[in-house]
Structure formats: structure tokens, C-alpha cells
Amino acid sequence: MNATQVIDALREFNLGTVMENEPLSRHTSFRIGGPATVYVQPSCEADLIQLLNWVYGNQIPYFILGQGTNLLVSDHGLDAVVISTSRALRDVRVEGLRMTAGTGVLLTKLAHKAHQASLKGLEFAVSIPGTLGGALVMNAGAHGSEMVQVVDHIKIWEPGTGLRILNAAEAGFAYRQSRFMEHHWIAIEASMILKSGNSEEILSTMQHFMNYRKNTQPVGHANAGSVFKNPQPEFAGRLIDGIGAKGWRVGDAIISPVHANFIVNGGRARACDVLALMRRIRCRVFQRYLILLQPELRWIGPGEGGGEGTWENLWYGEGAGLKEPCE
């Protein structure tokens, strides 16, 4: 099926907004990324599930997009049906200590809902941008807490199976990773168990976290959060600062002078500019500390030469096989 046939079929199904050649730079916090062949925003859960069954059944490549706050999208874009969850999955319910939410809901909104219900456990999430879905996939965390500590179970859509319930242990949460990507699971709804707390204390903790972020991160500049994972017990930002990289730039991609593990888009940065900076950082950190930084960002779309966009290909060149980080 070609792109026109896919678009015609989706419009006929009437499963929500359908756009052709939609620039993904409009849907990522980095403001970077070429076009998606098809971009769809289903308007409810039933439509989303119908759409997933249809693309899967017809072997059409698809990609689930949250708020695009952890993504570096190729300048070539993505030849796939990009499916946004933000309109379809936005229900939130609080019953006792249990909060159940659609995975298109913003994490910050969930933190505020928890505060309103005097529930503690989600304060850390107040300043993490992005949706609940993205936070599950990435096991997002901050200030010493992460999603794994609150998640009880998740309703997922599994390719070939359909809807089923996954318990937290099955999700394989670890530092900024889970089993969602390897199994191509789509998170539909998650149920979290929180603790009873004092409303004023919860608010004060959230305000403290928000202020901390304002003072330590490049607020107001397009970025995608931490570029590299912390090579625990070390911090990527400290190592990058140690090689004197703050302020380095390639094109309009600039290593933030505020936080060395953030790259900001100074206006017209392209994915290839960010990638060139990341390569340079990785090489210099390795030369100085013998530590090989791993990306926290997810690369989406083909590599620079149009081949598979895996980090190995991106670091070393397509088909080059593993090499030293500075070759």
C-alpha cells in the first residue's frame, strides 16, 4: 500500500485528524525533525486501537509519539504512520490511593492531580515534560525517584495479541529503560499506587523541584532533556563539563552553558548538527575518562546516509561495525 492509499483509507475510517508529510519538528521539544509520511491524531481510545490493529494487520510501519520530549528525529523524517496519543488517551481517575490515567496525559498534570487529592509519590514528576506513556517507556525519573516506584499495572496493546494487562515486574523497568521498546508494546493506560500525604508538604516539595530545575537547566531554549545517560555513579553533565564543552556548537546546536548534558537548538539546528556534537562529546569524554557515554535520547528515522538509524550506525557510519569512538 502506498502513502496515498494509506491516507485515503485512514480518512475513510474517520479515526481522527490525518496529515500528510507533517514536519515532526512541530511535534518535538527539540524543534528538529523531517516530515512523517502520515501523522494521525486519533480522538479516542477505541479509534486508536482500531488504527493499531489496522496498521499492524496491513504491515504498515508505525510509530507512537507522546510529546516528543526525548527524541532526536532524523532530518530525513520518518516514513511511517506516526500516531499521537495526546488526544485519545487523556482520562484520569483517582480512587483512594490509586490513580489510573490514559498514557496521553502529561506527567505534570498527574503530579498536580495527585497533589489535589493529597497523594504523595508523584512530586518528582512535576517538572518532567512529556506524557505518561513516554515516562513508562523511559522509566522517567528525577530527584531520586522514578516511575517504577509508583506503577502497579499497565494496560497495553501488544502486536498480534491486542489488549492485555502487564504488571510492573513484567515491564522490566531499569535506569531509563523498560521492555516496551523490545516488545513493541503500546501503553494505553496505567494504574499507579500513591501514598496518603499532606497537601502543603506535597506542594512545597513540587515547588522546590520546579525551582531547582529553573536554576540548573536551560529553560526557554528548545532541547530534549539529558542527551546522555549518567554512567552511574558518575554524572554525564559533570564529565562533559570536565572536558570544557559548555558552549561548543555545530551549526545551531549548542552545548548549553547552563547544563553540559543539554544540547539546545539555537534556532535552525538540524539532527545532523546535534549528532556531530554528540560524537565529539563522546570521543573527548572517552579520551579523558575512558568512559563511553550512552545516549538517553532516542534517534527516530533513518541514519544520515539513509540507512538504518541505530546508534551504532550513527556513531561509526553505516555498515562500519564497531570501532573506537574517535575514529
Ligand SMILES: Cc1cc2nc3c(=O)[nH]c(=O)nc-3n(C[C@H](O)[C@H](O)[C@H](O)COP(=O)(O)OP(=O)(O)OC[C@H]3O[C@@H](n4cnc5c(N)ncnc54)[C@H](O)[C@@H]3O)c2cc1C
Ligand atoms: C527540558 C526537559 C527536561 C527533561 N527532564 C527529564 C527528567 O528529569 N527525567 C527524565 O527521565 N526525563 C526527562 N526528560 C526527557 C523526557 O521528558 C522523558 O523521557 C519523557 O518521559 C518522554 O515522554 P514523551 O511523551 O515526550 O515521549 P516521546 O519523546 O514522545 O517518546 C519517547 C519514547 O516513548 C515511546 N512512547 C511514547 N508514548 C508511548 C506509549 N503510549 N506507548 C508506547 N510507547 C510510547 C515513543 O515511541 C518513544 O520511543 C526531559 C526532557 C526535556 C525536554
